[in-house]
Amino acid sequence: MIFPQTPSTPADNQDSPQRSPMDGQENPRQLKPLPLEYFDSEVVLKAHLSRMDEPTGPIDIELHKARAQVLKVRIRDVEQLRASMPYRSYDVDKEIATLRYRRKILLWVTFPIDELPVEILSNVFRYVVWSSEGADQATRHRLYLTWVSRHWREVSIDDKTLWNSVWFRDKAPWTRSLAFLDRAGTAPLDLRINERERRPTDKRAPTKITPYQIQFLLDRVLRKVDQIRILVIVLDTWQSTLVALHKFSQCGLPVSMERFELHRTGKPFFWVAPSVPFRDIITPVVLCRETLPKLKWLCLNGISVDWYRLPLTNLTTIDIRRIVPVEAPDSNRWVEMLKASPNLFKLALDAAWPQPVDDMAAVQRVELPHLRDFLLGDMNLTCAMFVLAHMHAPRVMNLALMNLGREDFGPLFQAITGHFTQIKLLSIYTVEIARTAVNRRIMVKWMESMPHLRMLKIAQAQTHLLKMFLENPHDYRDPDEMDCNPTAPDGLPPPRPVLCPKLDYLLFLSQDNDSVVALVEGRYAIGAPFSKLYIPQPHLPQVPEEIRRRLRMAVGEMLVTVNLALTPPEEEIHAEMAASVEVTENSY
Structure with missing residues (x-):
């Protein structure tokens, strides 16, 4: 039996196999999957089922059960052999994985699914449909369920929640x-x-x-x-x-x-x-x-x-x-x-x-204590300031600023400094900031007001804006904001303060490669490196190998995301957002 390589997301996998630092030889882990890790993978199962012939007649259940028992004994014998070996053998692991997989298929074939009560079979069907990846797959799964047999068709069609x-x-x-x-x-x-x-492979518009x-x-x-x-x-x-x-x-x-x-x-x-x-x-x-x-x-x-x-x-x-x-x-x-x-x-x-309105001072401000997710995009500075004048939302945790250009938006960041101190996820897409000393001070003050920021998403962000994440906030503090105790308890100088000390994750798309390298290497140099760097799959070809190599040197891990799917850190932050309010957002 062949065990195909399981797809993974690390961007390193886009490169040639690495060499082992021990002996200079090719690392087997980079060339072959470990069978005992992957024998139960969904990819392997789909590859095998796609090659299996459809059953053409009744199945001899007793014969299949006997074969499964023989395989169980054989698995036990080979596992005992493996335990007695002084080293790990890829071939032995492959033999065990193959035996386990053959036995699993036999157990699946002999499972009496048609004898299950209708309500249990309906629940199984619901799990199949609800675990689908996307709308097209969910549609296909529902159709497949009605094509297997008359019994399955009746059970599927009678369950109204499968079709709603x-x-x-x-x-x-x-x-x-x-x-x-x-x-x-x-x-x-x-x-x-x-x-x-719209998929990149679509040749014509719908x-x-x-x-x-x-x-x-x-x-x-x-x-x-x-x-x-x-x-x-x-x-x-x-x-x-x-x-x-x-x-x-x-x-x-x-x-x-x-x-x-x-x-x-x-x-x-x-x-x-x-x-x-x-x-x-x-x-x-x-x-x-x-x-x-x-x-x-x-x-x-x-x-x-x-x-x-x-x-x-x-x-x-x-x-x-x-x-x-x-x-x-x-x-x-x-x-x-x-x-x-x-x-x-x-x-x-x-x-x-x-x-x-003509009189901004007459605008009434509304308290929004449960607001956690705020997007502001594609408007001029006056309108953006007007929107902010209507609201007080101190517990926003996800802030997205998009397409704010054609003028200097420095005053906007000055206006929101200190108002959104709970931000954990920040998106900056095409935001224009004039390159001035005044704006640099404004931006540093704003970034210093977000100590909980954990993830940054950028697209077409200005290089000088990104470099502001590398500034020393101490250099921009007023005399009354200076630390009272400039030395550590042991008499040594305190560590260099950094902006957004919890910033661990970065995602970029349609972004100048040099500016990303400057940000990533800069955070690494000041002792606040990114633990994970995410690159959307469509953008990966635009990142040359030399840029990838430099990025890998300065981050803990570089990963590729599928289209615009949420990354694990984003999912975690969204879960925290929902858990932080009594009213949980429903996203169907």
């Missing part, structure tokens, strides 16, 4: 997805229309949904509006988006809805008042004419609604993107929306802000 999550990714008229919708019966529904991630197609689809979907728990709609044109808005505003009461997202991804960038052939639909549209009693998550991207007739209370997530200023809520309405959601957990404003 529907991704409308098939072509119009969505026959397969609508069949899933029918099979869901009266179960709560999680529906995602045209939500997909087909755009026309206004008449979305009208047809929503006529079918909204018949079950009282069952819908999640509704995510992604459309390209404003015509289709307007039809979707109108259909939703005219439907019945969505008493079960907890999450609503409507995205317009195409041009123009901002929402433009429509004209013919949709004269009968006026704007701004009322999103819903009834109260949404369970709604917790609202995302509006590239569209505008009637903010003054928006019955929103107790939201945990507000995500608003690409709203033309004249269509945005005014300052008073924005304050009302924030006050109506005291448990707000996540606030994302990307090219969206309240309508400015």
Whole structure:
């Protein structure tokens, strides 16, 4: 039996096999997998099953059990031999792994799964579907379950919860997805229309949904509006988006809805008042004419609604993107929306802000004690300062600043210094800071106010901004901020203070390689190295081997991430964010 190399994420694996420092020979660990470590791996199992022939007749259960018993005895004998050997043998380990694997396959084949009670078999099927990696795989798994046998088909179709999550990714008229919708019966529904991630291998853009197609689809979907728990709609044109808005505003009461997202991804960038052939639909549209009693998550991207007739209370997530200023809520309405959601957990404003007022001092500030996740992006300095003037959120733990350019944003960092002291995850994507002594002092003070920062994510960040993470905060302190005791108890000088002393993880993409090397080597030189460096897989080819070598020398470990999936440190921080509030964010 062949044991294939298990894929791993370290970027080192992109290189040629390393040499053993002991004898200069090739290290076997770099060339061969260790069989006893990998015999039970999912990769090995999939490779084996893909080569197995489909059973063509009844299986002799007793014969298979006898073979499994023989293998068990053989495994015991070889393990005894292994224990008596003075050294570790790769060939013996491979023999044990092969025997164990053959026995495992036999036990799987003889397992009487069809004799399980229906409720237990249904639970098994649910685990299969819910453990799928992505929407496409979940769809395939559900179809596979109905193809095995008549019994499995009946059990699968009778379990309504297997079908209540529907991704409308098939072509119009969505026959397969609508069949899933029918099979869901009266179960709560999680529906995602045209939500997909564009893969680098995709040769052409997905087909755009026309206004008449979305009208047809929503006529079918909204018949079950009282069952819908999640509704995510992604459309390209404003015509289709307007039809979707109108259909939703005219439907019945969505008493079960907890999450609503409507995205317009195409041009123009901002929402433009429509004209013919949709004269009968006026704007701004009322999103819903009834109260949404369970709604917790609202995302509006590239569209505008009637903010003054928006019955929103107790939201945990507000995500608003690409709203033309004249269509945005005014300052008073924005304050009302924030006050109506005291448990707000996540606030994302990307090219969206309240309508400015002349007197900034008249702006009312809202307390947001539960806000943990805050994104601010794609706006000018005045608008960014205006957004911050409306809120006081001292316990933000994840801060993302994106596309803040075309002017000096130094005053923004001065404004937030001391306000977000609990930050553990910081993202800086394309933020412009003028290279001045004043800004250097502002940035050092800001970084010093984030002692809990553990992970930094950067993209197209300025080199001089990154180098500020290497500054000595002592050089920027006022006389009254100096340490009272400049020496350690043993009489030796104290260690050099560093900014963000808990900063352990770095992720970069679309970033100048030299600036990353300067940051990584600089943190290493001041005694505060990164323990892990993450590089997204699509960006890896842009990092030359010499750059990788220098990075590996200055970090504990260099890893490659898959697309935009959360890294383990991010998952840990998000778990801490959710655990730190009484209201936990639901992310379906």
